[in-house]
Amino acid sequence: MWEALYENFWDRLVHYCARLTRDQTRAEDLAQETFLRAMQHAELLAGLNLRQQKAWLFETAHNLFCDQARRVAREQELLAQLAPGGGADPPDPAAADALAGVETAALLNQLDPEARALFQLRYDEGYNAAELGQLFGQPPATIRTRLLKARNTLKKHLTEE
Incomplete structure (x- = not known):
């Protein structure tokens, strides 16, 4: 089943994810995460026909993308609240990402x-x-x-x- 899913949908799923993310590397990561979710739901997918499997994969990819976008927005909001000056000046995105990663790791x-x-x-x-x-x-x-x-x-x- 996995070979058929991969052969039938991998390229189209990566293309779809690339349109969502506008970044080829992130698109491939998102497609891979979608297939990992598919493996966790193997019983469900085994009972679906090819069209339903495609719909499940694309909907899962979309949901994962939305979850990631919400998570990034929450992190940016938290970073703005924690930044000196209450986030009055927009931080440099690269510095903000690095700072958020360090702060998050230390907190976790x-x-x-x-x-x-x-x-x-x-x-x-x-x-x-x-x-x-x-x-x-x-x-x-x-x-x-x-x-x-x-x-x-x-x-x-x-x-x-």
Whole structure:
């Protein structure tokens, strides 16, 4: 099934992602992430015909792109709030990205390794509580509670500084 999906849709999916991202490297990463999601939903895809599989792949790619765009917007908003002067002057994008990466890494280091992995899978990779529950072998409610504790820990560290 994977060979057929790849042969039938990879090039078209990368082209679609390139139109979304306007960046070939990001497009390939987005297409790869879409196929990783497809592997996680193999049972669902096996029950679909070729047209439905195509629709699922393209819709998943679109949703992943939207999630990434929202995440970038939230990060920029947070960076603007944390920047000296309250974000009055627009920061240099390259410097802002570097600063955000360093600040984020330092902040995430406040979490224990398992909580950090859980947090990153949820907010960087876009997994939901049910998917994370399957990955970690825990009920979704437990995952949501653990994510809440991680957010509270990070919030506490953000407000202390």
